[in-house]
Amino acid sequence: MNTVTLGHGSGGRQSHELVEMLLEGFRKRSIGPELEDAALLPGGYAMTVDGFTVSPRKFPGGDIGHLCVCGCANDLAVRGASPDFLGIGLIIEEGFPSGELAEYMESAAATCESLGMTLAAGDTKVVPSGAVDGVYFSGSAFGRVHTVHPLSMSNIREGDSLIVSTSIGRHGAAIAAARFNLSVDGLESDCAALWPLIKPLLSFEGLRCMRDCTRGGLGTVLCEWAESTNLHISLDEASLPVDDRVRSLCDVLGFDPLYMACEGCIVLAVSADSARGILDTLRNSPFCADAAIIGTVTRGEPRGMVSMRTSIGGERLVDMPFGELLPRIC
Amino acid sequence: MLSNVAAASEALKTLVAAPISVMEVCGTHTVSIFRTGLRSLLPQSLRLVSGPGCPVCVTDQGEIDCALSLLETGAIVAAYGDMFRVPGKSGSLASKRSAGFDARLVTSASDVLAIAENEPRNEVVFLAVGFETTAPATAALVLEASERNIANLSILSFHKRTPPALKALSADPALAISGFLLPGHVCVILGHEPFRFLAEQHGIPAVIAGFDPEQIMLGLVAIALQKKQGEATLRSVYGQAVRPEGNTKARELMESVFISKDASWRGLGILPDSGLVLREEFTRFDAEKRFGLSRLPGESPAGCRCGEVLTGRITPTECPLFRTACTPVSPVGPCMVSGEGTCGAYFRYHRTNGGKQ
Numbered sequence: 010m011n012t013v014t015l016g017h018g019s020g021g022r023q024s025h026e027l028v029e030m031l032l033e034g035f036r037k038r039s040i041g042p043e044l045e046d047a048a049l050l051p052g053g054y055a056m057t058v059d060g061f062t063v064s065p066r067k068f069p070g071g072d073i074g075h076l077c078v079c080g081c082a083n084d085l086a087v088r089g090a091s092p093d094f095l096g097i098g099l100i101i102e103e104g105f106p107s108g109e110l111a112e113y114m115e116s117a118a119a120t121c122e123s124l125g126m127t128l129a130a131g132d133t134k135v136v137p138s139g140a141v142d143g144v145y146f147s148g149s150a151f152g153r154v155h156t157v158h159p160l161s162m163s164n165i166r167e168g169d170s171l172i173v174s175t176s177i178g179r180h181g182a183a184i185a186a187a188r189f190n191l192s193v194d195g196l197e198s199d200c201a202a203l204w205p206l207i208k209p210l211l212s213f214e215g216l217r218c219m220r221d222c223t224r225g226g227l228g229t230v231l232c233e234w235a236e237s238t239n240l241h242i243s244l245d246e247a248s249l250p251v252d253d254r255v256r257s258l259c260d261v262l263g264f265d266p267l268y269m270a271c272e273g274c275i276v277l278a279v280s281a282d283s284a285r286g287i288l289d290t291l292r293n294s295p296f297c298a299d300a301a302i303i304g305t306v307t308r309g310e311p312r313g314m315v316s317m318r319t320s321i322g323g324e325r326l327v328d329m330p331f332g333e334l335l336p337r338i339c
Numbered sequence: 340m341l342s343n344v345a346a347a348s349e350a351l352k353t354l355v356a357a358p359i360s361v362m363e364v365c366g367t368h369t370v371s372i373f374r375t376g377l378r379s380l381l382p383q384s385l386r387l388v389s390g391p392g393c394p395v396c397v398t399d400q401g402e403i404d405c406a407l408s409l410l411e412t413g414a415i416v417a418a419y420g421d422m423f424r425v426p427g428k429s430g431s432l433a434s435k436r437s438a439g440f441d442a443r444l445v446t447s448a449s450d451v452l453a454i455a456e457n458e459p460r461n462e463v464v465f466l467a468v469g470f471e472t473t474a475p476a477t478a479a480l481v482l483e484a485s486e487r488n489i490a491n492l493s494i495l496s497f498h499k500r501t502p503p504a505l506k507a508l509s510a511d512p513a514l515a516i517s518g519f520l521l522p523g524h525v526c527v528i529l530g531h532e533p534f535r536f537l538a539e540q541h542g543i544p545a546v547i548a549g550f551d552p553e554q555i556m557l558g559l560v561a562i563a564l565q566k567k568q569g570e571a572t573l574r575s576v577y578g579q580a581v582r583p584e585g586n587t588k589a590r591e592l593m594e595s596v597f598i599s600k601d602a603s604w605r606g607l608g609i610l611p612d613s614g615l616v617l618r619e620e621f622t623r624f625d626a627e628k629r630f631g632l633s634r635l636p637g638e639s640p641a642g643c644r645c646g647e648v649l650t651g652r653i654t655p656t657e658c659p660l661f662r663t664a665c666t667p668v669s670p671v672g673p674c675m676v677s678g679e680g681t682c683g684a685y686f687r688y689h690r691t692n693g694g695k696q
Binding site for chain 2: 012013014015016022023026189190191262263265317318319320321322323324325326328331332333335336
């Protein structure tokens with residue numbers, strides 16, 4: 010890697026390459042972090058950092074302020090931590106309308122309120138026109154861990170079931186629709202704070218780990234799980250919940266819903282005997298009527314990879330995406 | 340759909356006794372075949388060969404270099420997404436964009452008009468790539484720009500025609516293609532006529548099919564049936580969508596703006612009348628003339644066998660660069676880059692040895 014490209018920001022294999030490069034200095038001193046959504050700290054706390062540069066800043070289903078709080082809170086929640094405290098940093102381009110900024114902060118505050126999350130720290134920087142595109146948010150969240158054993162992908166075992174909490178790819182599809190001027194009636198980002206639905210799941214002993222399927226989508230998370238455990242993941246396409254609007258948008262642009270970002274969807278690895286109970290609990294939670302068991306973890310081949318039984322009964326691989334998602338020609 | 344696909348899969352097992360090779364001409368078919376895992380439902384005796392129907396892949400190396408050189412003039416170069424990562428001699432549109440050049444991603448030809456109007460002081464060039472499915476949209480763009488007298492817009496036409504490529508392939512005895520699966524959307528525009536020669540002159544069954552797995556399976560069954568009965572005709576399983584006369588309006592639109600000319604295809608060389616260039620009355624929109632560009636047939640990167648992949652001579656795994664020097668992150672040839680490229684599809688969806696990148 011000589012220079013950083015947009016591909017390095019896409020969440021797929023190139024993002025890993027970038028992170029590996031960035032962590033080199035830390036790894037040399039063996040203080041490198043594990044690669045999960047949030048870090049578990051001594052004393053039963055968790056923390057995370059996330060940046061938000063979404064364009065457009067307002068999209069069907071949310072805006073950058075709401076997204077910032079949801080993104081940070083969800084990173085904690087999937088590691089079993091309550092979203093207790095939040096820090097927000099703003100990088101603002103000179104000339105940015107203050108009214109619009111106030112709107113985003115209002116929406117961030119409303120989301121915090123719904124979660125019982127406290128804004129504890131903040132920072133603002135204003136940069137010359139052209140140095141950033143409008144406004145960028147960065148957030149950091151801190152909270153108490155509510156599980157006895159840490160939730161981590163290293164808990165995943167052969168025979169585990171995989172569950173998604175809702176239909177996939179809606180955030181990525183809504184943003185792509187806005188960016189490419191395609192109007193799809195009723196297509197909205199799934200952007201939502203997930204702690205209220207995650208909390209009741211933490212009492213299940215069979216809960217191994219969770220991830221929110223943000224950048225890179227469900228496909229990327231599962232590829233990471235398969236690679237890091239060196240187990241095989243077998244998906245069943247027919248049981249994968251995909252909204253028709255997401256599917257048609259993806260058809261038009263040549264995208265695969267598996268790699269479209271979600272902001273309100275988690276994937277869970279759970280022991281086979283707890284799968285039913287967890288699924289039922291999820292389905293009774295807000296936003297989760299479409300929750301489904303979508304696959305299993307096996308010792309099958311190829312090891313360290315994800316395959317999918319397609320809805321017509323065929324087999325194919327699911328690989329990590331490469332580079333930025335580019336719409337195709339025809 | 341599932342039961343039809345399963346029934347077709349069973350039928351193929353009994354129909355295809357002696358080995359046959361069917362070429363799916365279009366990249367959209369290729370990707371659908373891989374994404375649905377359809378190959379795993381076919382009998383071993385039925386070999387699917389991917390054809391030259393990915394527009395990015397057949398774009399000649401010299402054409403890519405020509406497009407990259409345009410960026411150096413300071414022009415805004417607008418292109419469809421697939422074109423962005425195709426490597427030329429001096430990088431790709433994506434790497435040039437990272438280096439500060441102005442390459443813009445568009446999803447339709449009409450986006451280009453908006454860019455040109457919003458930035459009247461900049462030259463805007465559209466890299467017009469694609470077959471008969473996208474050429475009408477480029478034609479509409481040129482007509483609109485002409486009517487509205489947009490002075491800062493031009494196009495670099497790499498548009499290509501499908502029939503001449505099929506002519507070259509069906510005349511090649513080394514390929515031994517037993518049947519062609521033809522792309523439904525191209526035939527919606529062109530109709531049946533331009534493809535009849537496949538059966539009538541070369542005795543090769545040709546079936547027009549849509550892109551979902553059921554359509555593809557039906558198409559394969561229709562080809563296998565013809566082979567078994569010793570027939571060769573042009574058929575369509577795409578139903579009402581393809582009229583034998585095609586879409587006259589779209590064709591007239593295309594013909595009012597473009598004229599056919601010899602063009603260089605990666606892997607196939609120069610094919611007579613296979614490219615579309617602007618008619619004389621639209622010369623002012625011709626980027627090649629406006630910028631004095633020369634489109635020299637380019638040399639493929641050393642060791643790259645995209646040309647042979649595109650013509651079905653080898654499968655991607657037979658190329659020594661595949662998955663070693665050539666990967667989606669650092670592609671050597673366009674077949675690895677494009678979302679519809681055969682090598683990219685093999686890389687993403689097809690691996691038997693459990694090997695990782």
